[in-house]
Amino acid sequence: MATTTPNEVPGDTPGTRAPLVLGKPTFSTVTEDVSAIAESKPTPKYLLGLMLAASILLVMVGSLAKLVTTGVGVWGLDNTVFWAWDITGFVFWIGIGHAGTLISAILFLFRQKWRTSINRAAEAMTIFAVMAAGIYPAFHVGRVWFLYWVFPVPNQMSIWPNFKSPLLWDVFAVSTYATVSILFWYMGLVPDLATIRDRAKTRLRYIIYGILSLGWRGSHRGWLHYEKAYLILAGLSTPLVLSVHTVVSFDFATSVIPGWHTTIFPPYFVAGAIFSGFAMVITLMIVARKVLGLEHLITIRHLENMCKIILATGSMVGYAYGIEFFIAWYGGVEYERFAFLNRAFGPYKWAYWSMVSCNVIFPQLFWFKKVRTSIPAMFALSIVVNIGMWFERFVIIVTSLHRDYLPSSWTYFTPSIWDISLFCGTFGLFLTMFLLFCKYLPVIANSEVKGVMPQANPHPEHHDEEAHAHG
Amino acid sequence: MADSSHDAHEDKPVLPEPENGDVWGMMGMFDTPADLYHACEELRDAGYKGLDAMTPFPVHGLEKALGLSPTRLPFFVLAGGATGLTGGVLLTWYCNWDYPLNIAGKVPFSWQVYIPIYFELTVLFSALTCFFVTWGLCKLPTFFHPTMRHKSFPRSTDDGFFVTIDATDPKYDADDTRRLLEKLGAKEVQEVHS
Numbered sequence: 001m002a003t004t005t006p007n008e009v010p011g012d013t014p015g016t017r018a019p020l021v022l023g024k025p026t027f028s029t030v031t032e033d034v035s036a037i038a039e040s041k042p043t044p045k046y047l048l049g050l051m052l053a054a055s056i057l058l059v060m061v062g063s064l065a066k067l068v069t070t071g072v073g074v075w076g077l078d079n080t081v082f083w084a085w086d087i088t089g090f091v092f093w094i095g096i097g098h099a100g101t102l103i104s105a106i107l108f109l110f111r112q113k114w115r116t117s118i119n120r121a122a123e124a125m126t127i128f129a130v131m132a133a134g135i136y137p138a139f140h141v142g143r144v145w146f147l148y149w150v151f152p153v154p155n156q157m158s159i160w161p162n163f164k165s166p167l168l169w170d171v172f173a174v175s176t177y178a179t180v181s182i183l184f185w186y187m188g189l190v191p192d193l194a195t196i197r198d199r200a201k202t203r204l205r206y207i208i209y210g211i212l213s214l215g216w217r218g219s220h221r222g223w224l225h226y227e228k229a230y231l232i233l234a235g236l237s238t239p240l241v242l243s244v245h246t247v248v249s250f251d252f253a254t255s256v257i258p259g260w261h262t263t264i265f266p267p268y269f270v271a272g273a274i275f276s277g278f279a280m281v282i283t284l285m286i287v288a289r290k291v292l293g294l295e296h297l298i299t300i301r302h303l304e305n306m307c308k309i310i311l312a313t314g315s316m317v318g319y320a321y322g323i324e325f326f327i328a329w330y331g332g333v334e335y336e337r338f339a340f341l342n343r344a345f346g347p348y349k350w351a352y353w354s355m356v357s358c359n360v361i362f363p364q365l366f367w368f369k370k371v372r373t374s375i376p377a378m379f380a381l382s383i384v385v386n387i388g389m390w391f392e393r394f395v396i397i398v399t400s401l402h403r404d405y406l407p408s409s410w411t412y413f414t415p416s417i418w419d420i421s422l423f424c425g426t427f428g429l430f431l432t433m434f435l436l437f438c439k440y441l442p443v444i445a446n447s448e449v450k451g452v453m454p455q456a457n458p459h460p461e462h463h464d465e466e467a468h469a470h471g
Numbered sequence: 472m473a474d475s476s477h478d479a480h481e482d483k484p485v486l487p488e489p490e491n492g493d494v495w496g497m498m499g500m501f502d503t504p505a506d507l508y509h510a511c512e513e514l515r516d517a518g519y520k521g522l523d524a525m526t527p528f529p530v531h532g533l534e535k536a537l538g539l540s541p542t543r544l545p546f547f548v549l550a551g552g553a554t555g556l557t558g559g560v561l562l563t564w565y566c567n568w569d570y571p572l573n574i575a576g577k578v579p580f581s582w583q584v585y586i587p588i589y590f591e592l593t594v595l596f597s598a599l600t601c602f603f604v605t606w607g608l609c610k611l612p613t614f615f616h617p618t619m620r621h622k623s624f625p626r627s628t629d630d631g632f633f634v635t636i637d638a639t640d641p642k643y644d645a646d647d648t649r650r651l652l653e654k655l656g657a658k659e660v661q662e663v664h665s
Contacts, residue, residue, distance in 0.1 A: 027630035160566035198625035
């Protein structure tokens, strides 16, 4: 994975910026490079990968079948630890989703043009991560066939959901997030689907991509509405993405459990979500750019920028870990103090210190440019970060619960095989969806990448370094 | 992957010219956004009103060269968001009036607790409005548009920069318009039929 093409520029050099698209591509070579992926026949390697992912997906289906037919008792939960791997998995996946929206919306509003070659795949990742996350609350209700009770559906008993519960806020936040992410993603896809339609060689592809692209033809009157719509959706998604993990953190923060009842949770959760999400984007992009031959579009500069965001958010998370301890001491509540001392030095100290080293210590290596621009190093670190972020949720949830106010109900949570198989299975869902996406849809925002190429500038005499993308 | 994308278009089915369709308008193609921009300015200054462009990506500022007015989309989105917010207030009010739940001694309609619901519903309705109204304003979805009859239409989503002039434009004249387009450097000038 460490091979670099000769024209690869290692990141930014002071004064001049590394170009966003390497080599000397024309508009048509970009079209070709991006669209050819969705047009070529699946290779045996791809099919093998897809089958592997689908087998892991089957593990998820089997685990859910066992869960539904038997009940949530198949998990390792007990009276004290009533939330464990299920909610950990939910928060883990929802957090991963956040990077996609951050890249597509927040970086768009900040006019960060480097987002263009990674936003499509990151948005797809968001949607698949939210799907994986949604599995948990849906099945954790126990009787999944009554899941619709979480929505305010009129019924003969005139019973309505409890709008004062953060769990119901979660229903609204996550379902809005899933809907808006899909709309935003699809809206971005339409011009690129039209490109694939116009390159179609068979009638079937022409019809399928023709319908998916809604008949888009790049009319400038259309682009005017489209660009405004894209800006508005970015503007809506930005507070939305911050609200989603805030509401997720309310699930804990509005309770009275020591270790959960803290006001720092919303910003701390949002920073952690972005942190883990970018790590997942790096993991996926390093593999995808290599396998799909997109090294000139997803460059070292893109990866390095993401490493910088990981470093920043990782440090924020580290700060939050520290301040939690300070407040536990400064607040003077003995239960709160106990919860935190128990977290760091109690029976789960192995989990706590794994979390600290993965999330706070190792990402500090990204201060070194050598590490930020080394593909094997960032690949390894991105996986370390995601392991650390899983531990973070596990530590917050389980260590705060397992030693209750009454020492007689203290327990030590051990996951059952079904906890483990369901969590592993959600990776199958995520990877299967991602592999299908890579094969059948444009993985790079074709029209947006063209928009940031130097020759896209209609006023070349002004010598803009990069042409303006979108409005 | 090395072959040029133009080869890909060669065996592409081109929509046939209709026997006696109405003239929709004239199309001309340019190779660069700068050439297109310049041509659009000239056409606008020559008095053409029914101008549009077809480009693989939004060419920055082209609406000025085409003399187009800004989109009305934000007003629709505002209305959508207001509907979402109002709907959220009515929903929480009605549900808590119909089935009051005493949670932590709060009054049934504790609007402060419902702010997350209001926020999410405002965003949801704004986004749905934005999405659907955009396609409505773009007159999409559609299976067909006369511009798709141009023999190089597929390049409009690849690397071709088209200017289109509507035949309903009072200044439109098959010969004059063609001559002006060719003078401005347009390639493959073609009159298309609906």
